[in-house]
């Protein structure tokens with residue numbers, strides 16, 4: 216049978232010279248859910264941007280029901296029934312849901328006024344048709360992430376889309392929201408829609424996809440029926456070698472107190488507290504994970520511990536000292552390392568070389584005549600690059616590295632200064648499986664060496680893999696403290712994350 220859609224020999228070279236897709240072919244059948252999998256930087260988003268008319272291929276062709284089509288713009292793709300839900304939502308927060316759904320194609324009456332009532336009725340109809348419960352009158356700024364995603368999907372479906380593309384849709388969802396999304400995708404499939412889902416989560420591919428196309432370094436390494444391959448096989452196709460998916464780790468044996476937070480309150484914009492009376496301790500030799508849906512106060516808590524946030528109430532002690540009046544540098548001197556979430560903005564200097572980034576924290580790098588101990592420093596850096604398997608050369612600009620390599624530079628710089636407390640905020644977000652596994656092992660090694668690790672993570676696989684203890688954040692409060700991580704189900708964790716259930720936490 217002829218596939219619904221074929222992309223043949225697609226090559227895309229960006230103006231910067233990066234070859235993001237190298238002779239990639241892709242096909243989609245009617246009514247299938249097809250995963251596009253691959254490590255970060257493999258070219259998944261690029262391939263799908265070409266399909267939805269947002270990027271022009273350098274060469275190759277696209278056939279729809281056997282007919283060659285030219286998709287020069289998202290409008291062309293839309294006319295062909297192809298639509299994409301982007302990784303980053305593009306809703307106007309001040310507008311209600313129904314306005315967002317019809318944004319850019321609002322029906323107007325002959326005087327040029329918007330037909331609000333018509334839009335509201337149609338939006339409700341649409342939501343009902345696709346079984347998505349969302350209040351069409353609510354302002355988008357007030358929606359949860361899961362609801363906002365529904366609006367994005369409805370926006371695409373309202374254009375008569377038959378081929379729906381979603382770029383890493385579950386990255387920001389709770390387990391419950393993910394279940395709901397998957398349920399809706401299955402309904403869409405029953406309805407005759409074809410769905411392409413970009414993901415690097417193996418369990419999701421297994422759960423709802425019919426076939427998977429795996430990309431590696433811009434090339435397609437094959438298309439498989441999901442039923443015929445195991446998660447391990449998909450993962451080794453993605454990285455080109457076998458990787459262990461789970462981090463090996465023995466039970467922790469914590470002692471002493473590395474960090475202590477008592478009744479922490481962090482003020483937010485608009486008079487609402489982002490962190491609202493949180494207390495906990497992190498001991499040496501354990502990994503404590505602040506889990507939760509992003510934006511529930513975890514980051515602000517971690518930032519306060521690093522000295523990056525001075526507007527707080529309560530007591531914060533690190534390595535025995537109150538950090539109240541200490542500068543970031545002084546807190547570092549206490550032995551605190553910080554692996555921040557946004558490596559491009561705060562984690563490193565993308566314009567500088569790997570070398571400069573790696574030695575940024577080595578303060579004693581001048582000899583007594585004031586000269587840089589260049590040769591010794593270079594040797595040190597080479598050793599670090601080797602130890603952390605960072606690909607590249609010392610003089611290479613950091614900005615040209617892949618996300619995984621860039622993050623390993625940050626991790627190497629932070630962990631090599633022998634910290635006693637590591638604060639890691641989403642340390643593996645957006646990087647490839649190989650680098651994730653590497654960084655996980657490093658964090659466990661640090662723990663085993665007696666270091667305290669405070670991990671902020673919204674990725675449940677990571678939480679389960681690393682945490683010795685979990686503190687669940689919801690709206691600036693801790694809703695649960697979980698000691699028995701292995702015997703706590705994802706559903707249970709999800710309920711704490713949503714704040715529908717709370718654990719009674721004994722005061723220490």
Ligand SMILES: Nc1ncnc2c1ncn2[C@@H]1O[C@H](COP(=O)(O)OP(=O)(O)O)[C@@H](O)[C@H]1O
Nearest residue numbers: 229231233235254255256257258259260261262
């Ligand atoms: N607009 C762009 N300009 C230049 N290079 C880009 C652009 N978008 C992506 N790239 C590069 O193309 C490669 C593939 O990126 P992408 O398609 O986003 O991969 P994935 O979605 O699999 O992570 C990466 O090396 C990335 O840095």
Ligand SMILES: [Mg+2]
Nearest residue numbers: 259260261382
């Ligand atoms: Mg992408």
